[in-house]
Amino acid sequence: NAGVTQTPKFRILKIGQSMTLQCAQDMNHNYMYWYRQDPGMGLKLIYYSVGAGITDKGEVPNGYNVSRSTTEDFPLRLELAAPSQTSVYFCASTNTGDAGYGYTFGSGTRLTVV
Amino acid sequence: AQRVTQPEKLLSVFKGAPVELKCNYSYSGSPELFWYVQYSRQRLQLLLRHISRESIKGFTADLNKGETSFHLKKPFAQEEDSAMYYCALSLRSQGNLIFGKGTKLSVKP
Numbered sequence: 001n002a003g004v005t006q007t008p009k010f011r012i013l014k015i016g017q018s019m020t021l022q023c024a025q026d027m028n029h030n031y032m033y034w035y036r037q038d039p040g041m042g043l044k045l046i047y048y049s050v051g052a053g054i055t056d057k058g059e060v061p062n063g064y065n066v067s068r069s070t071t072e073d074f075p076l077r078l079e080l081a082a083p084s085q086t087s088v089y090f091c092a093s094t095n096t097g098d099a100g101y102g103y104t105f106g107s108g109t110r111l112t113v114v
Numbered sequence: 115a116q117r118v119t120q121p122e123k124l125l126s127v128f129k130g131a132p133v134e135l136k137c138n139y140s141y142s143g144s145p146e147l148f149w150y151v152q153y154s155r156q157r158l159q160l161l162l163r164h165i166s167r168e169s170i171k172g173f174t175a176d177l178n179k180g181e182t183s184f185h186l187k188k189p190f191a192q193e194e195d196s197a198m199y200y201c202a203l204s205l206r207s208q209g210n211l212i213f214g215k216g217t218k219l220s221v222k223p
Contacts, residue, residue, distance in 0.1 A: 102160035
């Protein structure tokens with residue numbers, strides 16, 4: 001049981017490049033989330049999904065896009081990378097609508113935009 | 115607006131000393147609160163949830179609705195407790211968590 005798997009673990013992008021951060025879970029969780037973690041700023045929600053085909057914006061969605069074509073996968077797309085997107089990105093999932101059982105987190109993707 | 119406040123960025127204690135990591139929240143609904151821990155170079159993991167009233171790794175946290183607090187406590191800190199600790203508030207309407215900015219706990223030998 002792998003839990004939540006994120007790839008890649010590290011990536012360096014040049015300004016204006018695009019990339020997709022992958023997130024997959026094998027727990028049949030309906031709810032999935034993307035957070036970014038900036039030093040001293042905690043975690044901020046980028047996008048979330050309550051099920052396949054349903055996504056919604058979080059607190060800091062600008063510059064990102066998501067899709068949820070299957071229950072297992074929730075990729076995060078950066079179209080035109082900017083230095084402000086340098087951060088550590090975490091994907092998480094849960095099986096309840098009220099997060100009552102807590103999240104399962106991936107190991108993170110450390111992204112640097114230069 | 116919903117908010118989680120962790121007033122201390124860094125908390126440094128000696129091994130064997132008591133530790134208290136503070137967390138205050140702002141939420142008009144019935145709160146559901148959690149503590150998450152992130153050890154060095156590891157993923158975030160759930161430490162405690164207030165609904166279960168459990169003790170994990172010697173840590174406890176009590177929800178005080180009057181003071182809107184959910185402080186994390188441990189009577190005798192260990193070096194392996196050194197980590198980032200995040201307090202989080204569940205928003206039932208969206209199923210997502212709001213996190214505080216985190217407190218880095220450093221336990222010195």
